[in-house]
Each structure stands twice: as C-alpha cells, then as structure tokens.
Amino acid sequence: MSKYLLNKFLYTIDRDPDLVERYRHDPRGTVEWWESERANVILNIPPSERSTWLRFTDAEREALATHDYVTLFELGSHNFLLLTLFIALFERDYDEPLAFQRQFAARLGHWTLPYPDIST
Amino acid sequence: MATVAAVIASTHHPFYYRASTATGEDRPPFADEWAAKIEAFRETLTTSRPDVLVMVGSDHFHQLWLDNMPQFLIGKAPFYDANFYNEEREFGLPRMFVHGREDLSAYLLREGMDAGFDLAFSNELRIDHSITCPLITLRPQADLPIVPIYTNIFAPPLPRPKRFVELGKTIRRLVEAWPSDDRVAIIGTGHLSLELGGPRQFGPHGPDPRFDRKAVEWIASGDIESAVAEVSLESLWLPGNATHGFMDFMLMMGVAGENASANHVDSLDLFHTMEAYFTWYPKEAS
Numbered sequence: 001m002s003k004y005l006l007n008k009f010l011y012t013i014d015r016d017p018d019l020v021e022r023y024r025h026d027p028r029g030t031v032e033w034w035e036s037e038r039a040n041v042i043l044n045i046p047p048s049e050r051s052t053w054l055r056f057t058d059a060e061r062e063a064l065a066t067h068d069y070v071t072l073f074e075l076g077s078h079n080f081l082l083l084t085l086f087i088a089l090f091e092r093d094y095d096e097p098l099a100f101q102r103q104f105a106a107r108l109g110h111w112t113l114p115y116p117d118i119s120t
Numbered sequence: 121m122a123t124v125a126a127v128i129a130s131t132h133h134p135f136y137y138r139a140s141t142a143t144g145e146d147r148p149p150f151a152d153e154w155a156a157k158i159e160a161f162r163e164t165l166t167t168s169r170p171d172v173l174v175m176v177g178s179d180h181f182h183q184l185w186l187d188n189m190p191q192f193l194i195g196k197a198p199f200y201d202a203n204f205y206n207e208e209r210e211f212g213l214p215r216m217f218v219h220g221r222e223d224l225s226a227y228l229l230r231e232g233m234d235a236g237f238d239l240a241f242s243n244e245l246r247i248d249h250s251i252t253c254p255l256i257t258l259r260p261q262a263d264l265p266i267v268p269i270y271t272n273i274f275a276p277p278l279p280r281p282k283r284f285v286e287l288g289k290t291i292r293r294l295v296e297a298w299p300s301d302d303r304v305a306i307i308g309t310g311h312l313s314l315e316l317g318g319p320r321q322f323g324p325h326g327p328d329p330r331f332d333r334k335a336v337e338w339i340a341s342g343d344i345e346s347a348v349a350e351v352s353l354e355s356l357w358l359p360g361n362a363t364h365g366f367m368d369f370m371l372m373m374g375v376a377g378e379n380a381s382a383n384h385v386d387s388l389d390l391f392h393t394m395e396a397y398f399t400w401y402p403k404e405a406s
Contacts, residue, residue: 004186011181014206043185079317079361081181084206101322108319115361119276120186
C-alpha cells in the first residue's frame with residue numbers, strides 16, 4: 001500500500017486545471033496514464049531521473065479509477081488533498097452551495113474516531 | 121533594537137474575501153457582521169504603525185511536498201508571489217505580490233538556528249492563504265514587506281505542541297533583539313476545531329464548539345500552561361481532523377508571552393469553523 005503515491009496522484013492532478021478536467025471525464029484512463037507516465041517522476045527532478053519502485057495496489061488503483069472517495073478515505077489518503085480535489089471535480093454539479101461538501105461528509109458518516117492513519 | 125509593535129493571531133477562513141466582496145443576492149447574511157469585526161480587527165494593526173510583518177502560516181500542500189517536507193521554514197527572498205490556482209478556484213482569492221525583508225529573514229534564520237531550531241529556508245516561495253488571508257483582513261493594501269514563516273501542521277510526523285510554543289517564544293526574543301529601528305508586527309494564523317475531508321466537515325458550526333470556547337479562553341489569557349497540559353498530537357485529532365493547526369495559535373501564544381492577556385479579542389461563530397481574532401500590544405510598543 002502506498003499512501004504517499006495516492007497523495008501524489010491527488011496533489012499533482014489538483015494543481016493542474018487540465019488534469020482536473022481529464023480526471024473528471026476519464027478517471028480510469030487518467031489513472032492508467034498517470035501510473036505509467038507520472039507516478040515515478042520526482043517533482044523537482046527531470047523525468048529522465050525517475051524513480052523505479054512506485055505503483056498502486058489494485059485496491060488503490062480501482063478507488064482512484066472510480067472516483068471512490070469513500071474508499072480513498074479508508075485507504076488513508078490525506079484528508080485535505082482528497083477534499084480539495086473532489087471539490088474541484090464535483091462541486092459544480094450541485095446547485096446549492098456546499099451541497100457536495102455536505103454529501104461527502106454524509107458518505108463518511110459511518111466513521112468514528114480514530115480515522116484511518118494518514119501518516120506516510 | 122526593534123520594537124514589537126503588535127502580536128496578532130487569528131484564524132484564516134478562506135471564504136472571507138468572497139463573502140465580504142459579494143453584493144446583492146450573492147452577499148451572505150453574515151457578511152456585514154463579519155466585515156465589521158474584520159474592520160475593527162484591522163484597526164488593531166493599523167494603529168500599531170508597523171514597518172515590517174513577520175507572518176506565521178502553514179503551506180496547505182501548495183509548494184511544499186512530501187518528498188522534502190520541512191517542519192519549520194523561513195522565507196528569504198526579495199519578493200513573494202501569492203495564492204495558488206486551487207485557491208483562486210475554490211475561494212476566489214486574488215493573486216497578490218508582496219515585498220520581502222531579506223535582512224530580517226537572514227537574521228531570524230541565523231539566530232534561530234543558533235537558538236537550537238534547525239530551520240529550513242526558501243529563496244523562492246509562493247505563499248498561500250494561511251498568509252494571504254491575514255494580509256487581506258489586516259493589511260489589504262499589502263504595502264509592507266513580510267518575512268514568511270511556515271510550520272508543518274499537515275504532514276505527520278509533526279513537531280509537538282511544546283515545540284511550537286518554544287519557537288514562538290524564540291521568535292519574540294529574536295525580534296526584540298534585532299538591531300534595527302523598525303517596528304515589527306508578528307502575525308500568525310492557525311486553526312480552531314476544523315474538519316477537512318471527513319464526516320464532521322462543513323457543519324453549521326465548527327466540529328467542536330466546546331474545544332473552541334476553551335481554546336479562545338486560553339489564547340485570550342495567554343494560558344500557555346493549560347494549553348500545553350491539555351493538548352497533544354494525539355488529542356488534536358478529536359476536535360476535527362485538521363485541528364493540528366491549533367499549534368500555530370500555540371506558537372503565537374509563545375510570541376505573546378506567558379499569561380499575556382490579549383488587548384483585542386473577538387470571535388464569530390460561523391459555518392464550518394469558528395473565526396477568532398486576538399491582538400496583544402507589548403508594553404514597550406507605544
């Protein structure tokens with residue numbers, strides 16, 4: 001399991017408006033491309049010096065590929081990164097302000113403390 | 121020696137800018153009361169006549185990443201661009217641009233390290249809403265140079281609460297000893313009870329009003345002893361999964377001083393998280 005890699009996906013998609021739209025419209029294709037082309041790129045180093053060891057587990061890949069933020073929360077992805085990206089993806093689909101954020105909260109309503117460990 | 125003109129601590133509710141600038145039907149019902157409180161809060165900085173602002177915040181996974189995560193970092197650059205695409209997107213925050221004070225940055229880095237803090241630094245730092253929100257509320261003209269100080273309150277393992285207090289006390293001592301005639305305002309923002317990406321987020325109030333009331337009392341009365349006794353890295357998950365930002369308030373309590381009562385205290389019970397504002401005027405400041 002790699003919480004670091006889940007977080008890296010959420011972080012790198014969220015900071016790029018084109019990738020936000022791509023992930024919204026084609027989550028499975030975006031995850032496949034990202035894992036192949038970006039997962040091992042260290043952000044401050046040219047791609048030629050990439051890492052060699054980072055990959056998702058099947059559960060992580062599937063959760064990302066299906067926009068399944070409930071499972072992503074359970075897997076220990078960072079709560080702030082998860083929220084920020086998913087607001088970018090889906091807030092627009094709701095008329096009422098903060099309606100998506102409240103639905104997100106409700107879907108996690110079965111969780112009591114302690115929440116999943118987010119340490120990387 | 122420099123004068124600490126004011127010590128200011130507050131929350132950094134990123135919705136203030138949009139709420140306060142909205143008009144007509146878009147203007148939320150609480151906006152007028154909020155703006156009035158902010159205007160009174162702003163006056164507490166204006167009246168202190170600062171020349172430079174030391175600003176303590178926390179990068180919300182904007183520039184700082186898990187492949188190289190500093191615990192405490194001081195910006196040392198001539199300028200700082202501000203606000204990121206996802207803050208414009210989510211909160212409508214404007215791009216900003218502020219000047220730095222490299223001499224004060226260099227002094228705090230050198231003396232801070234010699235005082236026992238292995239501080240990271242950045243020569244090219246884009247600052248986020250943890251620093252631009254207090255600029256918008258306290259100094260919207262953004263005309264004063266700043267020294268940004270970032271603390272890690274998001275990416276475990278975090279420093280312990282006591283370490284934040286100790287850094288705050290050290291910053292205060294160092295600014296007071298800075299060989300300069302400048303008036304320095306030390307401003308920091310943090311979190312009260314707050315949940316981000318969790319079941320208790322975006323409620324009609326912050327997730328733990330009981331914690332908030334206690335926290336406001338501790339901060340207002342400078343009760344560092346009680347805060348340190350009751351708060352731990354383990355306990356801060358309980359009021360909300362983003363409540364480790366309270367340690368930035370503890371840092372500012374360290375700046376203000378043990379048992380220092382704030383001269384200005386105000387709060388606003390808002391959706392999602394409580395707003396709170398505190399200003400101390402050190403005796404020597406006038």
